[in-house]
Structure formats: C-alpha cells, structure tokens
Amino acid sequence: MAKMQANQMRPGMVIEFEGQRYTILKQNIMIPGKGAAVIQVEMRNIKTGAKKDQRWRTSDTVERLTTEDKEYVYSYTDGDNLVLMDPETYEQISVPKEILGDRLPFLQENMTVSLRLIEGEPVSMELPETVTLTVTEADPVVKGQTAASSYKPAVLENGVRTMVPPFITAGERIVVRTTDGSYVERAKG
Template identity: 85%
Template sequence: MAKMQANQMRAGMVIEFEGQRYTVLKQNIMIPGKGAAVIQVEMRNIRSGAKKDQRWRTADTVERLTTEDKEFTFSYAEGEMLVLMDPESYEQTQVPKEILGDRLPFLVENMTVNVRLIEGEPVSMDLPEQVTLEVVEADPVVKGQTAASSYKPAVLSNGVKTMVPPFITVGEKIVVKTEDGSYYERAKG
C-alpha cells in the first residue's frame, strides 16, 4: 500500500477508503470560484459493486493498492472454490466461485483466465470472450420458418439456455460469448 496525493488518482487505479477497496472509474478536478481545487472521483466498491462519488482536496492523500493482472489455467472446481494453476510456477491458487457470478458455467477445464490481484488477493477474474460448447437440446425447426426470421431455444453442454439459428442441431458445437451466453458462430472443424 502506498500513499499518494488525491490529484494523482487515475481511472483503473485501486484505492482503499474507509476500510473498503474501490476501483477508480473517473476523476475530475473542479476549481471553484474561491478556494482550493477539489477532485471529484467516481469509484466502484470492489466487493459490493456499488458506485460512490467522493470529493477530495488536492492536498489530501489516499491509499493506493498495488494491482497485478496474472494469467492462470483453470484446473478444477472443489466445493465453493475454483483451483487455478500458475502456468509458470505450477503453483495452485484457489479463488471463490462467486468471483465469476453468472459467467461461472462458461469456465471449462484448462481454460486460460485472467485474474486481477490486489495486494496478492484475487478480486476479479476474466474469461476469454468466447467459448466453444456442444448443443445438447434444440427445438426442431418449424416448417415454413425462414432462416432469417427467428432463433430457437437450445441448451448447451454446460446447462445454459441460449437462442440459436434454425440450422443448428443437437450435437453441433457452437461458439458463444462468455459474458451473456449468446450465439456467436458455428464452431469450425
């Protein structure tokens, strides 16, 4: 942890304020008609996700936390924890499943994930933008339905429901976006 002046805060930095950790989203320096300039900072609580606006005087100091983004390989899930391996040292790290929220089903074995560490503690995890999964259930195409008109419901091998074009059938592999499970394209090969 290092102290820095409030006017040195930049978007993306992580600070500690009133015992909570926040990511700085944006900051503006406001110069009132009289008196010292103030720094208006919009920040997000890392734990709760809540946004907060805070003002500091230029001379105020804030605690800046060191952040590091590191790539890991996902090994397996154990209870409420995900076991990750450092591809360089082969050391294992555990992170709680809740770090991924809704994106958890898209985590597949041996996937490379990016973990943001703050002071060595994992606080967030990013998955690749897309993942290839198999379609295990899909409604048959309704006769007379044009290919362009509508997508049909399907279930993927990870249990997630999504909408796919009419030409996709059970057993096919498709590429979906990990942020929302939406169909991207038919898998190649």
C-alpha cells in the same frame, strides 16, 4: 499500500477508502470559480459492486493498493473453490467459485484465465471472451418464421440456455460469449 495525492488517481486504480476497496472508474478535476480544485471520482466497491461518487481536494491523500493481473490455468474444482495453476511456477492457488458469479458454467478445464490480485488477494477473474460448446438441445424451427428475426432457444452442454439461429441443430458446436452466453458463430472445423 501507498499514499498518493488524490489528483493522481486514474481509472483502473484501486484505492482503500473508509475501510472498503474501490476501483476507480472515472475521475474529473473540477475547478470552481473560487477556492481549490476538486476531484470528482466515480468508483465501484469491489465487494458489493455498488457505485459511489466521491469528492476530494487535490491536496488530499488516498491509499492506493497494489494490483496485479496474472494468468493462471484452471485445473479443477474443489468444493466451493476453483483450483488454478500458475503456468510458470506450477504453484496452485485456490479461489472461491463466487468470484465468477453467473459466468461459472463457462469455465473449462485447462482454460487460461486472468486473475486480478489486490495486495496478493484475488478479487476478480476474467475468462476468455468466447468459448466453444456443443448444443445439446435446440428447438425445431416453427414454420412461417422469418429466418432473420427468429433465433430459437437452445441448451448448451454446460446447462446454459441461449438463443441460436434457426440453422443450428443439437450436436453442433458453437462459439458463445462468456459474459452472457450469447451466440457468436458456428465453430469452425
């Protein structure tokens, strides 16, 4: 941890405040008519996800935490943990499954993921933006529907339900977003 002046805070930095860790989202310096400038900061609690607005004087100091984003390769799941491997050192690291929340089904073997570490402790994990999955079930198209408006329900091989265009059938491979499982395109090749 390192102390820094409040006016040095920038979006993306992580600070410790009142015993909690926060990611800085936005920061504005407000100069009132009289008196010292004030820093208005919007920040998100890393554990709870709750947003908080906080004001500091420019002369105040805050505790900045060191963050590191590092790429790992997903190896396997061990109970409630995901085992990741450092592609450079082959060292393994174990992180709780909850770190991914509802994106967990999109994690695939040997997938490269980005892990954010704060003071060496994993706090969040990013997946690639899209993955390719096989459609295991797709509803038949209802006659009379216009193709433009009618996405139909489908189930992917990872159990996630999504909406696909009418021409997609079971057995096809499609590209979906890992954030919400939404359809991007038919997989090529």
